[in-house]
Amino acid sequence: MADTTIKLLDDGPYLVSGSVEVQDAEGKRFATGDQIALCRCGHSANKPFCDGAHKANAFKDATRA
Ligand code: FES
Known part of the structure; x- marks a missing residue:
């Protein structure tokens, strides 16, 4: 297992x-x-970090490997 993981959160x-x-x-x-x-x-006002704006903007993505 890798030391670092990147997980795609559904709609986030x-x-x-x-x-x-x-x-x-x-x-x-x-x-x-x-x-x-x-x-x-x-949509984050704190790029590159998430500030929760994806919820207000109804961002949708549920990519699967
Ligand atoms: S993913 Fe863009 S504000 Fe959360």
């Missing part, structure tokens, strides 16, 4: 668990913990 963000570093385009690091939620709906 990418839930990233494990050791990971998130950087902006200039290489500056965002403060993160052991688990983060990355926006995949495009």
